[in-house]
Amino acid sequence: MPQPSTKPNINTSLMELMPEFQFAVSVDCVIFGFDENVLKVLLIKSDLEAFREKWSLLGDLVQPDEGLDEASYRVLTERTGLDTLYLEQVHTFGAVHRHPAGRVVSTAYYCLVNIKHTQLTQLGNELHWHPVKDIATMAFDHKKILDTCYSTLKKKIQEEPIIFNLLERKFSLRELQNLYEAILDVKLDRRNFRKKLFSTGLLTDLNEMERNVPHRPGKLYTFNHEAYYQMRKKAFSGIRF
Amino acid sequence: MPQPSTKPNINTSLMELMPEFQFAVSVDCVIFGFDENVLKVLLIKSDLEAFREKWSLLGDLVQPDEGLDEASYRVLTERTGLDTLYLEQVHTFGAVHRHPAGRVVSTAYYCLVNIKHTQLTQLGNELHWHPVKDIATMAFDHKKILDTCYSTLKKKIQEEPIIFNLLERKFSLRELQNLYEAILDVKLDRRNFRKKLFSTGLLTDLNEMERNVPHRPGKLYTFNHEAYYQMRKKAFSGIRF
DNA sequence: GCAAAAGTGTTCACATTACACCCATGG
DNA sequence: CCATGGGTGTAATGTGAACACTTTTGC
Structure with a gap:
């Protein structure tokens, strides 16, 4: 979830930023793409020491003046350079200790994009497309989030013609x-x-x-x-x- | 969402309680029951002035030391006196101005109970079972939450045998x-x-x-x-x- | 001409729908 | 005996699954 845009990074500075901290609210985006006949997801290396070298989803804190859907849309457009996206909320993860820096409730979205149309920006931390099948462990509870979104995707493509967003x-x-x-x-x-x-x-x-x-x-x-x-x-x- | 248990009431005291307030996180529960051949939902009168006389779902702020699922379970057991429940998260509502007292992100759950086994407690504010079909408007965005949960219920009972929880x-x-x-x-x-x-x-x-x-x-x-x-x-x- | 994938129909099993009559009980 | 719902079977239709051969192109 916690990747900096130009805004403060929840990973490293949450407690300092919010001494009266109660809850932080974030979004995590599972961005699916299809390339070389393989389903892929856009990942980044976690910059949290606790999850050194683990892959992480793209996410960010929700700003006080933006809605949840808006926040996920912002994360996606900032990262992929795309402005039309299929985007859907899936589930909210709110276990007490899911984030080492404090209490962070995160809402997961998945998104379908055409990889060839993406222009990846903010390329730090090894941002890249990763085959979904190859992912064993991830930072935070992101593996669980990914699995949940992937299950939802499987079910959804059998009910609605959303799959064309990937082609x-x-x-x-x-x-x-x-x-x-x-x-x-x-x-x-x-x-x-x-x-x-x-x-x-x-x-x-x-x-x-x-x-x-x-x-x-x-x-x-x-x-x-x-x-x-x-x-x-x-x-x-x-x-x- | 915001019904007091023994804890502070988000409706009336959010801003005072949290001067450094960024986000509050709550759960709202759509509690379905079946009685006299009618599908009903457990509602209460809103005690917020802005929604005087409107019906509201049962909900509460999530406590710092409890998970989301835990919070919804607490709301349900406190209110219905039941300790085994079918309970499922549906969607999180996070529009910026959905709550007049400040920024409250609320995760909706629905729950299926046998009305005859419930022992309603904390009976203030006209807590009662209300026919789902008769509900036109509600406090906050609760009508939207109810509609979302009801749609999910309709779909779900055609996929999984959860309906027996209502009998x-x-x-x-x-x-x-x-x-x-x-x-x-x-x-x-x-x-x-x-x-x-x-x-x-x-x-x-x-x-x-x-x-x-x-x-x-x-x-x-x-x-x-x-x-x-x-x-x-x-x-x-x-x-x- | 060979490799690779495109294009094309039929059959069978199973699931869904529509539909009507007699039966058991309470009053 | 009457009102109310309980209990039962069959035929028609629609849907999903299995399955093989010919055609077109690039190399």
Whole structure:
């Protein structure tokens, strides 16, 4: 959570800054990206002595004049250079001793970005994209936060078409399937996958082909936001037994 | 959120208590119960002047030495007299001006209890069970919190067998169906409902009948926790397309 | 021509839905 | 005997899973 922007660093100076300290409130962001067919998350080295050499999520203290959502959006835009983001709150972690510097309650968000569009800024502390599967331990309770967000992501992509935020605007069905397989950690049947995705009516065929692939090029599609919007408008009356 | 236990009341004394105040952290509990075939929620009159005569959720400030989950559990046990509860965190509300007394970030929990087993304590401020459908406006952002928790509940009962927490240990299928219908606000087909519920293997037939009902008595069942536990152990490998 | 991935349909099993009649009890 | 809800089965439809061959491109 605790990475400095231009503001005071909770890691090192919390107690000095707030002698009357009761609670600090922070946000931690699990920023997912997809690259080389692997699901990755944006991490940084902790600068807290207690967690020397451990990876940490990106986060910051919430400022007195900003909301929680606003704070997470700020962390994300500051770090990735992006200004449109899929961002969602997941859970708040408030165990008494979760932060060695004092009582810090942290709300976790996850976010889906296109890695190729990010322009990483404030590059200190080895900011980098890290394969989700390779992460064993982290600073603070960040492994637990990551696991919680990853579980939520897995569930959510099976309910809502948020996954397109991780891809380029134009993509092939193969890329989309690879992404589903990477996140869910399963193998999917190609024919059933195509059938299912087309049946949603959410893909627009661009009548363009992939280029410079070492095999037969696939067609390119794009996510049809308008169709999704129309679909959402027709509320359906709930599941029957 | 802000209902006094024996501790200071955030509503009236926050600023005096914390001159160096940065953030206060609270929990708000949406306590659901089922009575007379209606889904209800436990509410209290707000004692804040700004929300005079508005209904408010039960909540309290989180104490420096207690975790968030612990705080919500405390609020619930203090108020309902129950010590076993289904309790789940839903969302954290952190808009800058959501509380008139200052910056209060509040984490919402929902809870399922058997109304008949509750022994309401600290009865001030018109503490009572209120039909969920009848609530139009509330103090603070509590209507939004209630709506969020209610949506989560609707979704959750279709995924996990938590609904039994709202019933007596022994119940008839009719009572169970009435409860599903009340929460989901739909009519369900009786034969399909029975088929579906029995097929889960989670109901134990007690070989007992209802008594003192003005019609043919139905069989009584109980939720089979052991069967559910065994079922959970067999992890299944994820959804395929 | 070979490697690699694209594109394409059918079958089967299972789950969901719709739907109607007789039965047991209390009053 | 009447009102009320309990208890039961089947057919039609929709959904998910399994599965193999031909085509197109780059090299």
